[in-house]
Amino acid sequence: MKIAIFLHVLGVVVWVGGMFFAYMALRPAAAQLLDPPPRLRLWEGTFARFFPWVWISVTLILASGFYLIWLLGGIATVPVHVHAMLGLGILMMAIFLHVFFVPYRRLRRSVAAQEWKAAGAALGQIRMLVGANLVLGLITVAVATVGSPLA
Numbered sequence: 405m406k407i408a409i410f411l412h413v414l415g416v417v418v419w420v421g422g423m424f425f426a427y428m429a430l431r432p433a434a435a436q437l438l439d440p441p442p443r444l445r446l447w448e449g450t451f452a453r454f455f456p457w458v459w460i461s462v463t464l465i466l467a468s469g470f471y472l473i474w475l476l477g478g479i480a481t482v483p484v485h486v487h488a489m490l491g492l493g494i495l496m497m498a499i500f501l502h503v504f505f506v507p508y509r510r511l512r513r514s515v516a517a518q519e520w521k522a523a524g525a526a527l528g529q530i531r532m533l534v535g536a537n538l539v540l541g542l543i544t545v546a547v548a549t550v551g552s553p554l555a
Contacts, residue, residue, distance in 0.1 A: 405472070405475055408468040408471050408472050408475070409468070409472065411464045411467075411468040412464065412465055412468035412469055412472065414461075414464060415460070415461035415462070415463075415464035415465040415468070416461070416465060416541070416544075416545065418457055418458075418460075418461045419457075419458055419461040419462070419465070419541065420538065420541035420542065420544075420545065422454055422457065422458070423534055423537060423538040423541060424538060426450065426454070426534065427531075427534055427535055427538050430450065431531065434446055434447070440520050440523075440524060441518070441520055444511070444514075444515050444520060444523045444524065444527060445515055447511070447527055447530075448511055448512055448515045448523075451508055451511070451530075452512075455504060455508070458500060458504075462497055462500065465493060466493075466497075469489075469490065469493065473486065473490075483551065484551070485547050485548065485550075485551025485552065486551075488544075488547045488551065489544055489547055489548050489551075492540055492543060492544040492547065493544060495540060496537050496540050496541060496544070499533055499536060499537050499540075500537065502533065503530055503533050503534065503537075506529075507526045507527075507529040507530045507533070508526070508530060510522065510523075510525075510526040511523055511526035511527055511530065514526055
């Protein structure tokens with residue numbers, strides 16, 4: 405059980421921590437220091453390196469989470485905060501899937517074609533969705549810790 409908890413927390417730390425860094429540190433610095441073409445190239449390259457880690461994190465979170473639910477007797481027997489974590493996590497994963505397959509794909513195509521206005525629009529959509537996912541991730545961490553019997 406401890407290994408499953410570790411893998412679960414590790415996935416959350418990588419994903420939510422990465423979003424926090426990107427949104428709160430990299431985004432304002434890039435906006436302040438870089439003109440649109442290099443800024444958009446930076447974001448395309450950053451996402452190309454971060455998103456494989458998100459896929460790994462999502463896989464770890466889902467696999468370990470469902471394993472822990474199974475260990476605790478199944479979905480019908482787990483506490484309410486576990487249901488909340490599951491619901492929030494699935495919503496976050498759905499948002500990530502949309503980001504990956506829609507605006508990120510547009511960003512990559514637009515940067516490759518040097519269509520900076522379209523790339524900027526795609527990045528703006530990603531920024532909004534990552535911001536929403538970051539808030540959901542922080543709420544999920546709060547639910548996990550405050551709702552836990554260990555709290």
